[in-house]
Amino acid sequence: MFEVLGNRFRDIFAGIRGEVRLTPAAVETALREIRLALLEADVNFKVVKAFVARVRERAVDRKVLDSLTPAQQVVGIVRDELLALFGKPRPALGGAGRGPQVVLLIGLQGSGKTTTAAKLAHWLRRQGRRPLLVSVDIRRPAAVEQLAVLGSRADLAVHDPAERESSAERALKAVEKARTVGFDTVIVDTAGRLHIDDALMSELDEIAAAVDPTERLYVADAMTGQDAVRSAGEFHRRADITGIILTKMDGDARGGAALSVVAVVGVPIAFSGCGERLEDLEPFAPDRMVSRMLGMGDVLTLVDRAEQAVAEQQEQPAGLPAPDGDFTLEDLRRQLAVLGRMGPLDQLLGLLPGMGSLAGGGAEIDPRRMVRVAAIIDSMTREERRRPALMNGSRRKRVARGSGTSVEEVNRLLKQFVQMRRLLKNVRSGARGRKLGARGLRERLRIPGAPGAGY
Ligand SMILES: Nc1nc2c(ncn2[C@@H]2O[C@H](COP(=O)(O)OP(=O)(O)OP(=O)(O)O)[C@@H](O)[C@H]2O)c(=O)[nH]1
Numbered sequence: 001m002f003e004v005l006g007n008r009f010r011d012i013f014a015g016i017r018g019e020v021r022l023t024p025a026a027v028e029t030a031l032r033e034i035r036l037a038l039l040e041a042d043v044n045f046k047v048v049k050a051f052v053a054r055v056r057e058r059a060v061d062r063k064v065l066d067s068l069t070p071a072q073q074v075v076g077i078v079r080d081e082l083l084a085l086f087g088k089p090r091p092a093l094g095g096a097g098r099g100p101q102v103v104l105l106i107g108l109q110g111s112g113k114t115t116t117a118a119k120l121a122h123w124l125r126r127q128g129r130r131p132l133l134v135s136v137d138i139r140r141p142a143a144v145e146q147l148a149v150l151g152s153r154a155d156l157a158v159h160d161p162a163e164r165e166s167s168a169e170r171a172l173k174a175v176e177k178a179r180t181v182g183f184d185t186v187i188v189d190t191a192g193r194l195h196i197d198d199a200l201m202s203e204l205d206e207i208a209a210a211v212d213p214t215e216r217l218y219v220a221d222a223m224t225g226q227d228a229v230r231s232a233g234e235f236h237r238r239a240d241i242t243g244i245i246l247t248k249m250d251g252d253a254r255g256g257a258a259l260s261v262v263a264v265v266g267v268p269i270a271f272s273g274c275g276e277r278l279e280d281l282e283p284f285a286p287d288r289m290v291s292r293m294l295g296m297g298d299v300l301t302l303v304d305r306a307e308q309a310v311a312e313q314q315e316q317p318a319g320l321p322a323p324d325g326d327f328t329l330e331d332l333r334r335q336l337a338v339l340g341r342m343g344p345l346d347q348l349l350g351l352l353p354g355m356g357s358l359a360g361g362g363a364e365i366d367p368r369r370m371v372r373v374a375a376i377i378d379s380m381t382r383e384e385r386r387r388p389a390l391m392n393g394s395r396r397k398r399v400a401r402g403s404g405t406s407v408e409e410v411n412r413l414l415k416q417f418v419q420m421r422r423l424l425k426n427v428r429s430g431a432r433g434r435k436l437g438a439r440g441l442r443e444r445l446r447i448p449g450a451p452g453a454g455y
């Protein structure tokens with residue numbers, strides 16, 4: 001997400017870091033590069049033009065000029081203006097009125113409506129809400145079933161009557177059911193079309209007339225860049241939308257749709273989808289997007305995800321701390337479980353400041369290897385996990401047999417664990433942690449299961 005821009009901005013800011021004063025010439029050079037970077041990222045050209053003009057106007061303002069270093073000044077202005085591109089922040093979902101809230105998801109074929117419907121229900125449930133899903137896509141034979149399968153896999157309620165009814169009837173019955181059973185939100189997944197045409201519009205009109213939606217969210221595939229912006233705009237002209245959900249942000253290195261759509265269409269982005277899993281939907285957070293874009297990482301997102309993963313973990317309490325309060329294999333085991341819930345490691349690395357460039361460097365963790373490491377730890381006794389020094393030859397053999405791995409693998413894990421623990425001690429004491437930097441940390445802290453870690 002935003003890798004292209006992130007890299008370019010980093011270079012641009014590095015280029016002016018050495019300047020003592022921000023001369024008009026230096027400003028112009030930076031602006032030219034910013035303009036190119038945005039165009040390369042597939043940002044709408046009118047948006048780019050206005051953006052550059054605003055940054056120029058502010059960058060030559062003398063008062064600001066003297067109080068900051070040139071690089072800081074430009075970063076600050078670019079940051080503000082990028083934020084402005086996303087418009088005013090909006091609540092992820094509009095507040096509920098009387099009766100169940102109805103969220104209509106609309107968009108072109110394959111944009112991710114059905115996936116997003118399930119993700120949204122999952123997200124709402126996490127907020128303590130009671131969502132009900134309904135597909136009104138009666139055109140494509142497998143569409144209704146697709147949502148039913150997604151829903152049942154995650155134990156989400158889906159309204160799926162056997163009767164043959166029109167789209168509007170299906171939606172209306174779902175809302176009635178929500179009212180009687182006590183669901184507070186109905187998410188309506190609609191049929192996609194290749195183009196926005198009259199048939200689509202009249203079908204949506206009918207559904208909207210039947211259920212009076214609180215939100216009409218346009219689901220757009222971010223990977224289609226300016227096409228997504230155009231279709232959202234066209235749609236908004238024909239029928240008002242209240243928000244946009246940008247999907248497949250994970251596959252969109254450029255970010256052109258995200259940066260243009262609010263300015264062009266005039267409707268805020270409500271959520272962004274960044275993967276195929278249910279968890280991969282986030283309320284759109286402009287400030288996080290911008291810090292990610294500026295190569296400053298996104299520690300907030302990382303912390304949130306970590307907290308969420310920990311909260312979800314339904315394991316028994318950690319037990320007593322190890323005798324010396326040290327990092328133990330039990331801690332490592334818990335961390336593996338948490339990591340597994342947080343998503344692919346390369347994605348997570350991208351969220352850490354300075355780690356962005358590493359993320360593309362093949363730091364993927366093979367989940368199967370992580371499973372083996374977990375199996376090894378699981379095969380140890382509690383005492384062994386807390387005092388790995390107990391692991392003599394015969395214990396290692398037993399654990400290898402019990403976990404279906406080999407003695408070599410057990411040896412390797414124990415060795416890495418000792419290294420990890422040493423490193424953590426250093427980091428905690430603060431002596432080396434600061435100096436080590438991202439690369440040093442990664443080299444030293446070989447995460448079990450990562451390539452090059454020997455597993
Ligand atoms: N990588 C990635 N894939 C996604 C995301 N959202 C949806 N997809 C994938 O996009 C494809 C289409 O998703 P659907 O949810 O079926 O799209 P739809 O809009 O309901 O499609 P129609 O009902 O045919 O109009 C599926 O393979 C999804 O897994 C996302 O955020 N990231």
Ligand SMILES: [Mg+2]
Nearest residue numbers: 113114137143
């Ligand atoms: Mg669908």
